[in-house]
Amino acid sequence: MTDELKSPPPGGPAEAAGPPTAPPIPAVTPPAQKQNDAPSLKPAPKPSVKPEPWVSPLVEALQERFPGAVSDCLIFRGQPYFSVRGEELIAVAEFLTSGEGGSYVFLTDLTAVDYPKREKRFEIVYQLYSFARNDRLRMKVLAADGEKVPSVTGVWAGANWLEREVYDLFGVVFDGHPDLKRILLPDGWTGHPLRKDYDILRQDTAWVRANLKIESGQ
Amino acid sequence: MTLPQATFLILSATALLSSVMVITRRNVVHSAIWLIVALLSVGGIYLVLQAEFLFAVQIILYVGGIMVLFLFVLLLVNVDVAMRQALFSRQWGVALGTAILLLAELVYGLWRGQAQPAIAAAPASGVSPGNTQAVGMALYQKYMLPVELASLLLLVAMVGAVIMTQKRFE
Amino acid sequence: MTETTFLDANELVINMGPQHPATHGVLRVKLKLSGERVLGSECVIGYLHRGVEKIAENRTYAQFAPYTDRMDYVAGVTNGMGYCEAVEKLLGVELPPRAQWTRMTLAELQRIASHLLWLGTHALDLGAITPLFYTFREREEILSIFENYCGARLTTHAFRIGGLQYDLYDEFENDIRKFCDDFLLKIDEYEQLLTTNRIWMGRTQGVGILSAEDAIALGVTGPVLRGSGVRWDLRKAQPYEAYDKVEFDVPIGEHGDTYDRYLVRIREMRQSVRIIRQCLERLEPGPIFGKVGKVIKPPAGTEVYHSIEGPKGELGYYVVSDGTVNPYRVRIRPPSFVNLQALDKMIRGHLVADVVAIIGTIDIVLGEVDR
Amino acid sequence: MQFLFRHPLILSSIKILVVFMALSGVVAYLVYMERKVLAFMQARLGPMRVGPWGLLQPIADGLKLLLKEDIVPARADKAVFLLSPVISLVAAFSVFAAIPYGPGGWTITNPNIGILLILGLSSLGIYGIILGGWASNSHYPLIGSLRSAAQLVSYEVAAGIAVVSVLLIANSLSLVVIVNRQQQMGVWNVFLNPVAFVVYLIAGVAETNRNPFDLPEAESELTGGFHTEYSGFRFSLYFLAEYTNMVLISSLAVVLFLGGWLRPFSSLRWLWPLDYAPVVALVGAGAFVLWLGLQSRVRGERMFFAALAILCAALAGVVGIPLVLSSIQGVFWLTVKVLAVLYAFIWYRATFPRYRFDQLMTVGWRRLIPVALSSLIVTATMLIWTGYRVVPLLAANLLAGILTAWMVSVRGAGNRSRPTREAI
Known part of the structure; x- marks a missing residue:
C-alpha cells in the first residue's frame, strides 16, 4: 500500500510509460469484454417488480439470536433489508458490527421515511456496509410518533449528525444521543418539514417574522 | 534665540507634557502612546546635543523595541478592567513626599551647578569617526568590565523569565 | 481574543464564519480556544438548507433530476449520474454501452474539475495564490466540454433517467483527448509548486490526522477515507456503470494527514485521466437510451439505495416508490455532510491557522452539506 | 538666488520634495508592476482596462481610494484610529531621507549613523500597525496587529545581526561609506558575506509582511488583518506604507549588499560600455x-x-549627453537593482504558501538568528585574522552559514509528529 506513495512517477504504470502524446492505453482484453457489453442491447429479462423474501445465513443467525425481533426480511434488486424491533436495536447493531454478524462496521447512512397512515408511522433506515464482505445491508426500525428510538451513536460514532438530521426533519427522538438538537433548521423552528403532513410551502411564520423581519421566507 | 535653543525648548516642553499625560490617562494604551512621544522628544534632545548615537539607540531600543513589547503585552491584558480601576493608589501622600524630595534635590543641584564651570562641549560630529566611535571605545575598552557584568545580569534575567513562563504553561 | 490573555490560558470561544474567507461558503465553526490552540469545536450548518428532499417528493422522478445538480454545485454531473442510476435501478433498466461510457467519461471529467477547484481553493487558503489560477485554467476547459455537450457549465443536467438526452458532439473525443494529454503535464506543474515545497509540507504534514479507525467510525468516505489509508473506492468495491471494465488504481495515503489527502486527490486526477482514455477507446456508435417508458412509475412499495463514488466521497440516493409518478421519498446521502462530522476530531489540539487547512482538506461544498 | 539654493534648508526641502514625489510614483507603479508580474506568472493579463495595457490603473486606483467613504467603526478609538495609518506612512517615507541614491549630492542627508537612523525610523512604522489594529476595537485586526508586532520584533533581530556583519566590513555606520567601501574592495558585500544577505532578505520579506510571511493580513485566517476595518483614504495610506517599506527594504539590501549605486564590475575599467x-x-x-x-x-x-x-x-x-550620463549613472544602477529585488518580492508572493505562526517564529528565532549570529562571528574573526580579503571571508562565511543552517534544520526537524499508520 505504501509503495503507491513512494513510486517515483506518481500515477499508474500506464501513464508513466510514455509522454502524454503516446497512443492511448489499449482496451482491457477486448474479446472477453465485448460479450459483457452485448446483452444489454437485447431485451433484458423482465425485471422483478416486487421485493422477494430474503433467505440467508445472516437472517437465520439473527432470528436465532433475537427471536421475534427481526421481521420483514426482503430483498429487492439484490439489496436485502429487514426490520428490527426498537428494543433490540442496539443489541442487533452490536451483533452486526461483530465479526460473527458480518462486521458491518460502517454506517453509510441513517434516515427516515414517514408513512402517516401506519400505526408506527416512522421507518428509521440504517444503511450498513461491511468492508470484510463488501456488502450492504439495510436495517429498519419502526417508530410511532413520539416514540423514542435508541441512539446508535455508541455503535457507529458517525450516526451523530445523521440522527440529529432525522430529529430535525422528522421529529424522531433518539434516546441516548449525546447532543440531540436541530442541525439544518434554526434552533427555534417549530415543525418537522419532512413529515408528510408538512406542506412544501409551509413555514414557521412566527420564526421568520421574529428573526428575519420579513413576512414570508418563500 | 537660536534654532537649537528653540528646538530644545519645544522638545523639552513636549517631553514634560507627554510625561504628565502618561500618568494621567485612564486608557493604558493612550498612556503608552504618550510615553512613546516622551521618549521620542528625549531622543530629539539627544540629537540637539549632537549625541546622535544615543539618539539612534533611544529610538531603536526604547521606542522601536521595548515600547513595542510593552504595547504587545498591553494589548493582551484586559484594558477594559484597567480603565475601571482607580487611577491613583492610596499612597499618594508618600508619593507626594518623594516628589517634593526629588524636586528639592534637583533645585539644589541646579543651584550648586551654577557655580561650576560649564559642561564641556560635546565632541563635534558630522565627520567620521564621530562620537559613535568614541562611545564604542569607551564601552568596550575603558568600561569593559561593567558592560560585561551588566550584560551577564541581563542574560540571567532573561533566562529566568524564560524559565518562569515555561513553568506557567505546564 | 481581546478579553483574555495568552498567559491566562483561558478558554475562549470564537466564531469562524458563517462569513469567512476560509469556510468555503456559509459554514460557521464555533471554536473553543486556549490561546490559539483549539480545544473543541462545533459546526453550525443549515444556512443553505433548501429542503431538496422535500422538493423531491413534490416533483416527478424526471423533474427532480435537475435539482440534484444544485447540491454539490461544483460536481453537477456526478450528482445527476447518481440520481439517474438510482432510479434506473429502481426501474430495473439497463443502459446501452454508449451511454455508460459517455457517463463515465463525463463523470471522471467532473471529478477532475471538482478536485481542481478543491486544489486551487485549498492552496489559496494556505496562502499560495498561483495554483488557483492554474487549476481554474484547466477547469475552464472541462466546463467548456460540458457546455459543448449539454449547454450548461455547472448545473449540467447532463443525463436523463435511462440514458442520455444528447448524443456526443462531433469534436467531443478530440477535445477530451487533447485535454487529457495537456492535463497530465499541468498536474506536474501543480505538483512542482506544492508537493515538495517545504512551506506546503510544513503546513500540511502532521496536520489534521484522521486514523483509519476513526474515519470508518465516523462514516467518512472518499479521498478523506483513502487519505487515512483505507483502500476503498466504490468504483472498485461495488462497480456501477462499467467501472469494472476499466483499469485504474486507487491511491491511498499512509499517515492520514492533510498532506496525504492532498497527494491522494492529485493521484486520483491522474487515474481519472487514465479512466477517461479507456472510456474513449470503448466509445462506439450505438443507442444512447435504455428502455424507459414516457412516464416513470416504479412499482409500488419498492425501494433502492444506490451510491456512487462522487468526487467528495460516497454519494448515495435512497429512493422509495409508492407507485405514483412522484417519488415517495428521496434520501440523499451527501458525502460532504458526513465528512464534515470528522472536522472536530481533526482540529482538536491544532492551531487556528490549521483549522483553515483542515476545512479545506475535507473538501466540503455547503450546498451539499445543507441541501 | 544663488544664496537661496545654497541654503541647506532650501536645498533639502527641494530634495525632499523630489524624493517624495518620485517615491509616490514608484510605489504607485510598483503596485502596477506587482499586479502585472503576478498576472503573467498566473496565466492571466492583469490590469488592461484603464489606459493602454492598464498603464493608468494606479491613478484610477488612487482616485477610487480617495473617493471612497472613510469609515470609522462606531466603538473605535477615534483619535488613534485616524492617526495610525499616518504613523505608518510617515515612518516609511521619512527613512528615505538617509538613503544614498548616488555618489556626491544624490542624498538628502548623510548622517554618520545612517544605518542606525534607518533601522530606528523604520521600526516606528510598527506603531501604525499595532495601534491601528487596537483602535479598530475588533477581533481580527487585534490578532493581526499582535502577530505583526511579534513578527517584526523577532525578525528585526535577525536583520539587525545580518546588517552588523556588513558594518564590520565597512567599518562605518554611514551608508555612503558602506557603498564606497564596496567600491574599494572591488566586490559587493553579497560576495563577501552571502549568508548575511540571504538572512537579511528573508527577514526583510518578513518585516514587510509579504508572502510567505504575510500572517498579519492573512485573508484566509484573519480576513484583512490589522487593516480589516480601514477603508478609503486611510486604507490607501496603509497600502502605500506597505509598498514603500518594500522599496525601502530593497533599497537597503541594494546599498548594503549589492553595491548601491555602483555599476556592476565598477573596478574594471575596460567594461566602460x-x-x-x-x-x-x-x-x-x-x-x-x-x-x-x-x-x-x-x-x-x-x-x-x-x-x-x-x-x-x-x-x-x-x-x-556625457555630463548627464555620468551624473545619472548611480541612480540608474540603484534603480535597476532595487527593481530586481522588488521583482524577487513579487516572485515569492506568486510561489509560496503562507507559514503558520509557530513556524514563522521557528524560522525567525531558531533558523535565521543562529545563522546570522554565526555569520557575524565568522566575519569578525576573519577580519581580525586575515584582514579585508575576499576569498577567506567568503569561504569562511559560506562554510559557517551552511554548517549552521544544516545544524539548525536537523535540530528543528524532529518536532513534527507524523506517525505512519497501518493501512487497512
Whole structure:
C-alpha cells in the first residue's frame, strides 16, 4: 500500500510509460469484454417488480439470536433489508458490527421515511456496509410518533449528525444521543418539514417574522 | 534665540507634557502612546546635543523595541478592567513626599551647578569617526568590565523569565 | 481574543464564519480556544438548507433530476449520474454501452474539475495564490466540454433517467483527448509548486490526522477515507456503470494527514485521466437510451439505495416508490455532510491557522452539506 | 538666488520634495508592476482596462481610494484610529531621507549613523500597525496587529545581526561609506558575506509582511488583518506604507549588499560600455513600447504608445549627453537593482504558501538568528585574522552559514509528529 506513495512517477504504470502524446492505453482484453457489453442491447429479462423474501445465513443467525425481533426480511434488486424491533436495536447493531454478524462496521447512512397512515408511522433506515464482505445491508426500525428510538451513536460514532438530521426533519427522538438538537433548521423552528403532513410551502411564520423581519421566507 | 535653543525648548516642553499625560490617562494604551512621544522628544534632545548615537539607540531600543513589547503585552491584558480601576493608589501622600524630595534635590543641584564651570562641549560630529566611535571605545575598552557584568545580569534575567513562563504553561 | 490573555490560558470561544474567507461558503465553526490552540469545536450548518428532499417528493422522478445538480454545485454531473442510476435501478433498466461510457467519461471529467477547484481553493487558503489560477485554467476547459455537450457549465443536467438526452458532439473525443494529454503535464506543474515545497509540507504534514479507525467510525468516505489509508473506492468495491471494465488504481495515503489527502486527490486526477482514455477507446456508435417508458412509475412499495463514488466521497440516493409518478421519498446521502462530522476530531489540539487547512482538506461544498 | 539654493534648508526641502514625489510614483507603479508580474506568472493579463495595457490603473486606483467613504467603526478609538495609518506612512517615507541614491549630492542627508537612523525610523512604522489594529476595537485586526508586532520584533533581530556583519566590513555606520567601501574592495558585500544577505532578505520579506510571511493580513485566517476595518483614504495610506517599506527594504539590501549605486564590475575599467546602459535601456524601452503600439488596433492606444516611445527616445537623447550620463549613472544602477529585488518580492508572493505562526517564529528565532549570529562571528574573526580579503571571508562565511543552517534544520526537524499508520 505504501509503495503507491513512494513510486517515483506518481500515477499508474500506464501513464508513466510514455509522454502524454503516446497512443492511448489499449482496451482491457477486448474479446472477453465485448460479450459483457452485448446483452444489454437485447431485451433484458423482465425485471422483478416486487421485493422477494430474503433467505440467508445472516437472517437465520439473527432470528436465532433475537427471536421475534427481526421481521420483514426482503430483498429487492439484490439489496436485502429487514426490520428490527426498537428494543433490540442496539443489541442487533452490536451483533452486526461483530465479526460473527458480518462486521458491518460502517454506517453509510441513517434516515427516515414517514408513512402517516401506519400505526408506527416512522421507518428509521440504517444503511450498513461491511468492508470484510463488501456488502450492504439495510436495517429498519419502526417508530410511532413520539416514540423514542435508541441512539446508535455508541455503535457507529458517525450516526451523530445523521440522527440529529432525522430529529430535525422528522421529529424522531433518539434516546441516548449525546447532543440531540436541530442541525439544518434554526434552533427555534417549530415543525418537522419532512413529515408528510408538512406542506412544501409551509413555514414557521412566527420564526421568520421574529428573526428575519420579513413576512414570508418563500 | 537660536534654532537649537528653540528646538530644545519645544522638545523639552513636549517631553514634560507627554510625561504628565502618561500618568494621567485612564486608557493604558493612550498612556503608552504618550510615553512613546516622551521618549521620542528625549531622543530629539539627544540629537540637539549632537549625541546622535544615543539618539539612534533611544529610538531603536526604547521606542522601536521595548515600547513595542510593552504595547504587545498591553494589548493582551484586559484594558477594559484597567480603565475601571482607580487611577491613583492610596499612597499618594508618600508619593507626594518623594516628589517634593526629588524636586528639592534637583533645585539644589541646579543651584550648586551654577557655580561650576560649564559642561564641556560635546565632541563635534558630522565627520567620521564621530562620537559613535568614541562611545564604542569607551564601552568596550575603558568600561569593559561593567558592560560585561551588566550584560551577564541581563542574560540571567532573561533566562529566568524564560524559565518562569515555561513553568506557567505546564 | 481581546478579553483574555495568552498567559491566562483561558478558554475562549470564537466564531469562524458563517462569513469567512476560509469556510468555503456559509459554514460557521464555533471554536473553543486556549490561546490559539483549539480545544473543541462545533459546526453550525443549515444556512443553505433548501429542503431538496422535500422538493423531491413534490416533483416527478424526471423533474427532480435537475435539482440534484444544485447540491454539490461544483460536481453537477456526478450528482445527476447518481440520481439517474438510482432510479434506473429502481426501474430495473439497463443502459446501452454508449451511454455508460459517455457517463463515465463525463463523470471522471467532473471529478477532475471538482478536485481542481478543491486544489486551487485549498492552496489559496494556505496562502499560495498561483495554483488557483492554474487549476481554474484547466477547469475552464472541462466546463467548456460540458457546455459543448449539454449547454450548461455547472448545473449540467447532463443525463436523463435511462440514458442520455444528447448524443456526443462531433469534436467531443478530440477535445477530451487533447485535454487529457495537456492535463497530465499541468498536474506536474501543480505538483512542482506544492508537493515538495517545504512551506506546503510544513503546513500540511502532521496536520489534521484522521486514523483509519476513526474515519470508518465516523462514516467518512472518499479521498478523506483513502487519505487515512483505507483502500476503498466504490468504483472498485461495488462497480456501477462499467467501472469494472476499466483499469485504474486507487491511491491511498499512509499517515492520514492533510498532506496525504492532498497527494491522494492529485493521484486520483491522474487515474481519472487514465479512466477517461479507456472510456474513449470503448466509445462506439450505438443507442444512447435504455428502455424507459414516457412516464416513470416504479412499482409500488419498492425501494433502492444506490451510491456512487462522487468526487467528495460516497454519494448515495435512497429512493422509495409508492407507485405514483412522484417519488415517495428521496434520501440523499451527501458525502460532504458526513465528512464534515470528522472536522472536530481533526482540529482538536491544532492551531487556528490549521483549522483553515483542515476545512479545506475535507473538501466540503455547503450546498451539499445543507441541501 | 544663488544664496537661496545654497541654503541647506532650501536645498533639502527641494530634495525632499523630489524624493517624495518620485517615491509616490514608484510605489504607485510598483503596485502596477506587482499586479502585472503576478498576472503573467498566473496565466492571466492583469490590469488592461484603464489606459493602454492598464498603464493608468494606479491613478484610477488612487482616485477610487480617495473617493471612497472613510469609515470609522462606531466603538473605535477615534483619535488613534485616524492617526495610525499616518504613523505608518510617515515612518516609511521619512527613512528615505538617509538613503544614498548616488555618489556626491544624490542624498538628502548623510548622517554618520545612517544605518542606525534607518533601522530606528523604520521600526516606528510598527506603531501604525499595532495601534491601528487596537483602535479598530475588533477581533481580527487585534490578532493581526499582535502577530505583526511579534513578527517584526523577532525578525528585526535577525536583520539587525545580518546588517552588523556588513558594518564590520565597512567599518562605518554611514551608508555612503558602506557603498564606497564596496567600491574599494572591488566586490559587493553579497560576495563577501552571502549568508548575511540571504538572512537579511528573508527577514526583510518578513518585516514587510509579504508572502510567505504575510500572517498579519492573512485573508484566509484573519480576513484583512490589522487593516480589516480601514477603508478609503486611510486604507490607501496603509497600502502605500506597505509598498514603500518594500522599496525601502530593497533599497537597503541594494546599498548594503549589492553595491548601491555602483555599476556592476565598477573596478574594471575596460567594461566602460556598461556606462551607456541607461541610454540602451531607454532606447530598448522605447522600442518595446513602439512594438506594443504597432500591435494595437485601437487608434488612441497607438498614439499613446507612440508618444511614450517618443518620450523614451527624447530621454535617451538627454541621458546620452556625457555630463548627464555620468551624473545619472548611480541612480540608474540603484534603480535597476532595487527593481530586481522588488521583482524577487513579487516572485515569492506568486510561489509560496503562507507559514503558520509557530513556524514563522521557528524560522525567525531558531533558523535565521543562529545563522546570522554565526555569520557575524565568522566575519569578525576573519577580519581580525586575515584582514579585508575576499576569498577567506567568503569561504569562511559560506562554510559557517551552511554548517549552521544544516545544524539548525536537523535540530528543528524532529518536532513534527507524523506517525505512519497501518493501512487497512
